[in-house]
Amino acid sequence: MYIIVVGGGRLGYYLLKALLNEGHEVLLLEKDARICRNIIEEMGSVCYRGDGCEAATLAEVGTGRADMMVAVTGDDEDNLVACQVAKHKYNVPRTIARIRNPQNATLFKKLGIDVTVSTTDIILEAIEREVPTHPLTHLLTIEEKGQVIVDVKISPESTTVGKAVKELSLPKESRLVLVIPSEGNTHVPSRNTVLRAGDQIIAVTTPESKEALRAALRGV
């Protein structure tokens, strides 16, 4: 696969490395001459100095035959424009943009960018996961299905402790997948599984039902 990466910051650098290791044909576009030189010295001629938002640069690097464009500069507007030029001028089939402002996800989708990755959201989720008092943690979004996988912790104060799964009024789009108890073996819950304090429950739900699921699993 021929992949064009725009932006030679830390993210672009490691992405370039990873994609090369997977055996793809990769070219990094970077405006800064010094960064370009360093990358070429280290990895060979896999970096081209130029502005990835400029149609002329994209023409020179053969964007017309690229299978994918990944724009990972630190500026949302630059990533948007690089992907739009690739998509509309060179018909690149798949465009991926990094975004820093999570709000831009909707806009970018509307404007035809295939995938957005919000670095802010990813870091927030990772930190939330480490905050022990947080009752619901977002683990994964399955975008095509509009579903999320979450982790709900049952604390000693939860009014659902001692109740069986069938007694809970779970939102109907939700499925409990796994129970990880504080002691004992991880198991797949059935209707008769009784909730205990310290249980960690992995569930599939929709973004809209997340809060209802948390309330149903933990009581008040």
Place this chain on the structure above:
Amino acid sequence: MKVVIMGCGRVGARLASLLDTDGHTVTVLDNDTYSFRRLPPTFGGTALFGNGIDEEALKRAGIEEADVFVALTQGDNRNVMSCQIAKHIFNVPRVVCRIYDPLREEMYSALGLETISPTKVFAQLLKEKLEG
């Protein structure tokens, strides 16, 4: 009419002042308050601190009621992005975008944005002046 201008540089400030004089309701947005020094003392509109690619800032500037949005920052990409927000998220009836790079200007014009490339316009003007 109600106009929101993003970018209070020389052109932005001048346009704001001209429209204000003609009796339009003008809000100028800039992410550097020092830029507002360019507005004349008689300017009767609103000068607002904020980033024009941020939907919240645009809302504060009254983009939801605006008839016209004009993007005049130094960055082509910022202009392009804010104009697309104005057009596709807030459905502003008229959106005008300054894009210095003629190639980018052609592409976004083909995509349905109302664009002006000062590079193209000014080069053409100079050529006509010199040849004529």
